[in-house]
Amino acid sequence: MASTLSLSAPGLRPLDLFNANAPAAGKLSAASKEKARASAQDFEAVFLNSMFQQMFTGLQGDGPFGGSGATGVWRSFLTDEYSKSFAKAGGIGIADQVYRSLMAQQEIRS
Numbered sequence: 873m874a875s876t877l878s879l880s881a882p883g884l885r886p887l888d889l890f891n892a893n894a895p896a897a898g899k900l901s902a903a904s905k906e907k908a909r910a911s912a913q914d915f916e917a918v919f920l921n922s923m924f925q926q927m928f929t930g931l932q933g934d935g936p937f938g939g940s941g942a943t944g945v946w947r948s949f950l951t952d953e954y955s956k957s958f959a960k961a962g963g964i965g966i967a968d969q970v971y972r973s974l975m976a977q978q979e980i981r982s
Contacts, residue, residue: 900975900978900979900982904978905975908971908974908975908978909967909971911970911974912966912967912968912970912971912974913959913960913963913967914959915966915967915970916959916963916964916966916967916970917955917956917958917959917960917963918955919955919966920954920955920958920959920963920964921951921952921954921955923955924951924954924955925947925948925951927951928947928951
């Protein structure tokens with residue numbers, strides 16, 4: 873028995889959520905769009921932060937704090953800033969997909 877993903881959104885086909893020219897973004901205010909864009913970018917930053925934290929897991933070294941307890945604090949700040957910077961510069965494409973999904977959902981609700 874094969875399982876398939878079904879979307880129960882009236883007027884939308886499954887691929888409309890991923891289409892840059894989807895009709896969903898046309899009727900919403902500029903403030904709504906900007907808020908959705910910021911939320912999508914924040915979501916991508918959180919995801920990237922999690923990835924960067926995993927990169928540093930288990931590393932011991934002579935870094936700026938000489939491997940002391942402060943190293944963990946410094947690395948958390950570093951990964952946070954890296955993730956914000958990456959997301960703001962375009963990230964890895966997650967924010968765009970999240971933004972399109974948010975716009976489609978808002979259009980359905982309005």
